[in-house]
Amino acid sequence: MNGARYHDGPRLVADIGGTNARFALETAPGQLDRIATLACADYLRFSDAIRSYLRQCGATVRHAAIAIANPVGDDRVRMTNHDWEFSISATRDALGLETLLVVNDFAALARAVPELGPDGLQAIGGGQAQAGAMIGVVGAGTGLGVAGVSRHDGRWHTLQSEGGHVAFSPSDAREMAVLKYCWQDYDHVSAERLVSGPGIPLIHAALADWRHAAAPSLDTATIVSRALADTDPLCRETLDCFCAMLGTVAANVAVTLCAQGGIYIGGGVVPRLGDFFAKSAFRQRFEHKGRFSAYNAKIPTLVITAPYPALGGAAALLDEHLAGQSAAALA
Numbered sequence: 001m002n003g004a005r006y007h008d009g010p011r012l013v014a015d016i017g018g019t020n021a022r023f024a025l026e027t028a029p030g031q032l033d034r035i036a037t038l039a040c041a042d043y044l045r046f047s048d049a050i051r052s053y054l055r056q057c058g059a060t061v062r063h064a065a066i067a068i069a070n071p072v073g074d075d076r077v078r079m080t081n082h083d084w085e086f087s088i089s090a091t092r093d094a095l096g097l098e099t100l101l102v103v104n105d106f107a108a109l110a111r112a113v114p115e116l117g118p119d120g121l122q123a124i125g126g127g128q129a130q131a132g133a134m135i136g137v138v139g140a141g142t143g144l145g146v147a148g149v150s151r152h153d154g155r156w157h158t159l160q161s162e163g164g165h166v167a168f169s170p171s172d173a174r175e176m177a178v179l180k181y182c183w184q185d186y187d188h189v190s191a192e193r194l195v196s197g198p199g200i201p202l203i204h205a206a207l208a209d210w211r212h213a214a215a216p217s218l219d220t221a222t223i224v225s226r227a228l229a230d231t232d233p234l235c236r237e238t239l240d241c242f243c244a245m246l247g248t249v250a251a252n253v254a255v256t257l258c259a260q261g262g263i264y265i266g267g268g269v270v271p272r273l274g275d276f277f278a279k280s281a282f283r284q285r286f287e288h289k290g291r292f293s294a295y296n297a298k299i300p301t302l303v304i305t306a307p308y309p310a311l312g313g314a315a316a317l318l319d320e321h322l323a324g325q326s327a328a329a330l331a
């Protein structure tokens with residue numbers, strides 16, 4: 001850790017999703033204080049949300065790291081599932097920051113994974129992580145995030161990806177019916193279209209159509225709460241179907257990345273499902289991989305239950321960035 005730089009005061013870290021903007025001040029290495037979640041929809045611009053948070057805390061910061069749900073490349077940031085759009089350099093200057101590091105939110109989540117202890121994780125099924133192998137991260141929230149992290153040359157390297165936008169792969173007749181339902185409105189159906197919080201009402205509508213059932217259109221929270229309480233068979237089937245679909249996505253990520261270090265499940269939806277997820281078809285589907293079934297069966301799958309994990313990852317990436325900068329300055 002680059003502890004000396006904390007003499008500059010606290011650092012700002014944020015995890016910006018399509019619905020929730022989470023902020024914290026890192027006051028010492030790994031020490032996150034004043035954690036707050038703001039609703040993205042309450043702020044016209046991204047910088048308004050940061051200003052509001054800093055005002056609430058009465059804090060002045062010089063260095064910040066923002067983990068955000070979109071591809072990160074050049075200076076221009078455009079969110080995939082929200083309408084915020086900004087220039088990194090203009091935002092840095094407007095906020096009076098010395099450093100504004102912007103990274104993909106799932107890259108930050110992936111960077112956090114190696115630091116998570118057993119009390120922030122719930123294993124689903126068997127398998128044993130292979131030391132030194134790639135770790136995969138998959139998470140359903142407002143969108144569907146995918147990333148990887150691996151260790152070489154004595155440091156962690158994250159792999160940014162937009163793997164949530166791969167084409168949805170149906171694995172049985174029911175999922176084929178869901179896909180056909182979606183094709184009425186979308187010529188490309190991504191995995192994210194269905195395997196995400198907003199995807200749950202779409203699965204529900206598709207299954208109602210498939211079963212010729214008259215069902216009201218319901219929001220994600222209502223479908224999930226009825227499924228967990230087991231008071232509505234169609235909601236229950238919707239959540240069963242969602243968990244199985246997530247198993248397919250995780251299985252595809254495992255073979256794509258050779259993620260023998262494990263697949264970690266993040267995002268806002270699954271940690272809310274508790275035991276339902278552990279008992280669901282997720283793991284069975286994960287291992288249902290044709291000639292690679294035995295390969296996937298050896299890979300552990302774990303739900304990240306620790307709160308705000310991407311904030312810790314953003315803090316670690318900022319620390320490494322600043323350490324790299326000071327090393328470059330010394331060179």
Ligand SMILES: Nc1ncnc2c1ncn2[C@@H]1O[C@H](COP(=O)(O)OP(=O)(O)OP(=O)(O)O)[C@@H](O)[C@H]1O
Pocket residue numbers: 016017018019020021069081105140141142143144145196197198220221222224225267268269272
């Ligand atoms: N009770 C609930 N159970 C399960 N899912 C829910 C519930 N309430 C809301 N959701 C879903 O969770 C999503 C928010 O998840 P999360 O907190 O991961 O969002 P986010 O970080 O803004 O998203 P992302 O990073 O994917 O853009 C909402 O879009 C909603 O669909």
